[in-house]
Amino acid sequence: MIKIINAVLAVLAGVGGAMVLYFVLNFAVERLPGKWEHRIKPYVFIGPALLVIGVFLIYPAVQTFVYSFANDDSTEFVGFQNYTELLGSEAFRRTLLNTLLWIIIVPVVVVVMGMAVAVLADRLGARSEKTTKTIIFLPMAISGVGAAAIWGFIYASRPPTQDQIGLLNAVVVGLGFDPVAWLQIDTGKLNSLLLMVIMIWTQVGFAMVLLSAAIKSVPEETLEAARIDGANEVQTFFRVVVPQIWATVITVFITVLIGVMKVFDIVYTTTNGNFNTNVIAVQFFNELFTNGNNGYAGAIVIMLMIAIIPVMAYQVRHFKKQEAAS
Amino acid sequence: MTTQSPALGTTGTEEKPLQPASLDRGRRTPAPKLARGQANWGVKILLVVLCLLWLLPTVGLLVTSFREPDAANSTGWWTVFTAPFSNWSVENYRQVLLEEDFGRAFLNSFVITIPATIIPILFAAFAAYAFTFMKFVGRDFLFILIVGLLVVPNQVALVPLLQLYARADLVGTFAAVWLAHTGFGMPLAIFILRGYMQTLPRSIIESASVDGASHFTTFWRLIVPMSVPALAAFAIFQFLWVWNDLLIALLFLGAGDNIAVTVRLAGLIGSAGQGWQLLTAGAFITISVPLLVFIALQRYFVRGLTSGSVKG
Numbered sequence: 001m002i003k004i005i006n007a008v009l010a011v012l013a014g015v016g017g018a019m020v021l022y023f024v025l026n027f028a029v030e031r032l033p034g035k036w037e038h039r040i041k042p043y044v045f046i047g048p049a050l051l052v053i054g055v056f057l058i059y060p061a062v063q064t065f066v067y068s069f070a071n072d073d074s075t076e077f078v079g080f081q082n083y084t085e086l087l088g089s090e091a092f093r094r095t096l097l098n099t100l101l102w103i104i105i106v107p108v109v110v111v112v113m114g115m116a117v118a119v120l121a122d123r124l125g126a127r128s129e130k131t132t133k134t135i136i137f138l139p140m141a142i143s144g145v146g147a148a149a150i151w152g153f154i155y156a157s158r159p160p161t162q163d164q165i166g167l168l169n170a171v172v173v174g175l176g177f178d179p180v181a182w183l184q185i186d187t188g189k190l191n192s193l194l195l196m197v198i199m200i201w202t203q204v205g206f207a208m209v210l211l212s213a214a215i216k217s218v219p220e221e222t223l224e225a226a227r228i229d230g231a232n233e234v235q236t237f238f239r240v241v242v243p244q245i246w247a248t249v250i251t252v253f254i255t256v257l258i259g260v261m262k263v264f265d266i267v268y269t270t271t272n273g274n275f276n277t278n279v280i281a282v283q284f285f286n287e288l289f290t291n292g293n294n295g296y297a298g299a300i301v302i303m304l305m306i307a308i309i310p311v312m313a314y315q316v317r318h319f320k321k322q323e324a325a326s
Numbered sequence: 327m328t329t330q331s332p333a334l335g336t337t338g339t340e341e342k343p344l345q346p347a348s349l350d351r352g353r354r355t356p357a358p359k360l361a362r363g364q365a366n367w368g369v370k371i372l373l374v375v376l377c378l379l380w381l382l383p384t385v386g387l388l389v390t391s392f393r394e395p396d397a398a399n400s401t402g403w404w405t406v407f408t409a410p411f412s413n414w415s416v417e418n419y420r421q422v423l424l425e426e427d428f429g430r431a432f433l434n435s436f437v438i439t440i441p442a443t444i445i446p447i448l449f450a451a452f453a454a455y456a457f458t459f460m461k462f463v464g465r466d467f468l469f470i471l472i473v474g475l476l477v478v479p480n481q482v483a484l485v486p487l488l489q490l491y492a493r494a495d496l497v498g499t500f501a502a503v504w505l506a507h508t509g510f511g512m513p514l515a516i517f518i519l520r521g522y523m524q525t526l527p528r529s530i531i532e533s534a535s536v537d538g539a540s541h542f543t544t545f546w547r548l549i550v551p552m553s554v555p556a557l558a559a560f561a562i563f564q565f566l567w568v569w570n571d572l573l574i575a576l577l578f579l580g581a582g583d584n585i586a587v588t589v590r591l592a593g594l595i596g597s598a599g600q601g602w603q604l605l606t607a608g609a610f611i612t613i614s615v616p617l618l619v620f621i622a623l624q625r626y627f628v629r630g631l632t633s634g635s636v637k638g
Contacts, residue, residue: 003430007437014441014504018448026542041541042462049453049512050468056509057475060483060490067485120373123365134624135377139384141620142613143570145588149595149609153386153403163401167386170402201380209628262479265572269592281573284481289577294485301481312477319473 021048061305068298072291082299092300095278098192102263102279106196106203107256111249113200114207118215119237121208133212137205144202144265151198151270157181186276195277198266203259207252214248215241254311261304280304384613391418391606399602418607428608430583431590435569435615437500438579438586442507442568443561449508450515451557455545457516458523459531469520475513483510484577491578502578503586507571511564522556523549558626566616587612 025044029037067074068082086092121132139147156166157179164170169179183191218241226236242249264281267273273282280300288297365373390403392414406414422428456462457469487506488497496502526549534544550557575586581593591612594605620627 003433007433010437010500011440014500015444015448018441018445022448022452030540030542039462042456042460042465045456045460045541045545046453046462046468049449049516052449052505052509053472053475053512056487056506057478057483057513060486061478063486064482064484117373117376120365120369123369124373132373132377134621136380138617138620139380141566141570141616142384143572143588143616145572145592145595146570146609146613149591149605150383150387150613152595153390154383163405165399165402167382167402167404170404201383213628258477258479262481265570265588265592268572269595281481285573285576288485288488297485301479301485304479305482308477308479312474315477316470316474319470 018048064298065302066298067294068302070295070298072293072295074294078295082295083303086296086299086303091278092283094276095273095280095283098189098276098278099261099280101189101192102196102199102260103257105193106199106260107253109196109200110203110207110256111211111253113204114252115211115249117204117208118212122212122215133205133208136208139202140205142202144198144263145269147198147202148266148269151201155182155194155270183271183277184275191271191275192277195266195270198270199260199263203256207256210248210252211245214245218244254314258308258311261307387606387610391610392416393418393606395602398606418604419611422604422607422611426604428587428590428604431585431587432611434500434579434584435587435612437584438503438575439565439568441500441504442511443564445504446508446511446515446564447557447561450512450519450560451550451553452545453512453516454519454523455541455549457520458526459528459544459549460541469516472513472516476517478513480510480574484573488577496578498579498582498584500579500584503568503574506574506578507564507568510574511567515560515564518560519553519556522553526552555626555629558623559629562619562623562627565619569616 022044025047029040029044032040069077069079071078117132117136121129124132142150153165154167156164157169158164158166160173160178164173164179166179166182168182173179182194185191222240222244223236226240231239262281263279264285267277267279267282268285271277273279273286280303284297284300284304287293287300386403389406390398393403393406394413394415394417397413423432457465483506491497491502530548530552531544534548539547570588571586572588572592575589576592579586579589581589587608591605591609594608
C-alpha cells in the first residue's frame with residue numbers, strides 16, 4: 001500500500017512540477033512591460049522544449065562525437081584509433097555484416113508482407129478485414145523483451161532425451177530428426193534470420209496499416225480507367241496503385257529501416273550478440289556498460305549516425321518541399 | 327518496437343496529417359476499392375493461416391502462463407490440448423503480483439511511464455503552439471532542426487548523459503528516465519502537434535485575441551481541447567515506447583529498487599527454468615498493459631501512424 005502511495009506521489013510530483021514551471025514562467029513574463037512581454041513570450045512557450053532537446057539530444061551528441069576520438073575513460077585524445085581498431089577487428093566487422101543483413105532483409109520483407117496483407121484483406125468483408133488487420137497489428141504493441149519471451153517457446157531446444165518445449169523442435173523431432181539449437185547455429189546466418197523473424201512479426205502490422213490507408217485513398221476513377229483500358233487486377237495494382245502510394249511505401253521503408261538500424265532488445269534478450277548474432281546497438285551497449293569503453297561506444301554510435309545522415313537529409317528536404325506546397 | 331519505436335518522418339503525399347484513416351475506414355468510405363468482398367477461397371484460407379501463425383506465438387505464452395512451472399518446463403505448451411484444462415491455475419499470476427518483487431517492478435513501470443508520457447506532451451504542446459501561432463526570430467530554423475532530429479538515434483546521447491547523471495547523482499532515480507524520455511520524445515511530439523495545430527482554424531485564435539484572451543488562456547481554453555486527437559495519438563506512441571523500452575531503463579535505472587518491468591523480464595529470459603512462472607505470467611502481464619492501451623485507443627493510434635510519424 002505504501003508503495004502505491006509513493007508511486008502516486010512520485011507521478012504527481014513529476015507531472016505537477018512540469019505544470020508549475022509554465023505557470024510561474026507565464027506569471028513572470030506577464031509582469032513585463034507590454035512590448036517585452038510580446039517579444040519574450042514565444043521563448044517561454046518553446047523554452048522548456050528547446051532546453052530538453054539541447055540537454056538530452058544536441059549536447060550529448062556533440063560530446064559523444066568528441067569522446068569517439070578519446071580513450072576508454074575519456075581522459076586522453078587518441079585520434080582515429082577507436083575507429084581504426086574497431087574496423088580492424090574481426091568481431092566488429094561481423095557485427096557490421098549482421099547489421100547490414102538486418103537492414104537489407106527486414107525492411108523489404110516488412111513492406112512486401114504489409115502490402116500483401118493490406119491488398120488481400122481489402123478484398124474481405126468489412127468485419128473480417130478489421131479482425132485480420134487487428135490480429136496482424138497487435139504484436140506492434142509488444143516490447144522486444146516480451147517478443148523475445150514469446151518466441152522463446154518457438155525456438156527453445158532441449159536434449160533429444162527430453163520432451164521439447166519449443167514448437168519448432170517439436171515439429172523437427174516429430175518428423176524424426178534430432179532437435180536443433182536454433183539460436184546457436186550461424187551457418188547461413190540461420191540464427192540471425194530467426195531473430196529477424198521476431199522483428200518482422202512485430203513490424204508487418206505497422207506497414208500494413210499505413211499502406212492500407214494509402215491504397216484506400218487511391219481515387220476509384222484511376223482504377224476504373226485502367227480496367228476499361230483492359231488491364232487485369234495485377235497490372236492495375238502495379239501500374240496504377242503502386243505509383244500512387246509510392247510516397248507511403250518510402251515512409252514505411254524508412255521508418256522500419258531506422259528501427260532496424262537501432263535494433264537492441266530482441267538480440268540483447270535472446271543471444272546478447274553471442275553465436276555471431278551481434279548487431280551495432282548491442283555491441284554499443286556492451287562496450288559502454290560491460291566494458292566501460294566510452295571511446296569504442298562513442299565511435300560505434302557515430303558510425304551509426306553517419307549511416308543515418310542521408311535519411312535525415314531526405315527527411316528535411318521532403319519536409320521543406322511539403323511546407324512550400326502547403 | 328521494436329516498438330518500435332515508431333520513428334518519425336515523412337508524410338505520404340496522399341495523406342494529410344491526422345485525417346480519419348482508421349482500421350475500419352473501409353466501412354466508412356462506401357466506394358469499394360480494388361475488389362471489396364470479392365476474396366476467393368484461396369485468399370481467405372491464406373489470410374486465416376497467416377492470422378493463426380501471427381497469433382500462435384502469443385497463445386503459446388498465454389497457455390504456458392497458466393501451467394505449473396514444472397509442467398511448463400518439461401513438456402510443450404501444446405500438450406495441454408490433449409487433456410484440456412487439467413492442472414490449469416492462476417497460481418503463477420498470484421505469485422508474480424503478490425509474492426515476488428515482480429509486482430514492484432510492474433508498479434515502477436507505471437511510475438516511469440505516466441510522467442514520461444505527460445511531461446513531453448505538456449512541453450511539446452506549448453512549443454507547438456508557439457511554432458504555429460506566434461512569430462519569433464529563428465522559428466523556421468528551429469523547426470527544421472527538430473525535423474532533422476526526428477531520426478537521430480537515442481544511443482548518440484547515452485554516454486554523456488550517463489556521466490551527467492552520475493555527477494548530478496541522478497542515476498537510479500525516476501527523474502533521470504522521465505527527463506531522458508522527455509528529451510528523446512520531444513522532436514516527434516512537437517512535429518505531430520504542430521502538424522495538427524496548423525489544421526485548426528486561425529480565425530478562432532484571432533477572435534480570442536481580439537476578445538482580450540492572452541496566449542496562455544487561448545492555449546489552455548481553446549487549443550488544448552481542440553487538439554485532443556493529436557495529443558492522444560502522441561500519448562499512445564509515447565506510452566508504448568516508454569513502457570516497452572529496455573535500453574534506457576537498463577542504463578539509467580538498472581537493477582536497483584526502481585527497476586523497470588522490462589529489465590526484470592529480460593533478466594529472467596536468460597535463466598531458463600528458474601523463475602519460470604515469473605517469466606510466463608510476468609511476460610504476459612507486461613505485454614497486456616500496452617495491448618490494452620492499444621486496443622482501447624486503436625483509433626487514435628492508427629490516426630497517429632497514418633499522420634506519418636517515424637521516431638528516431
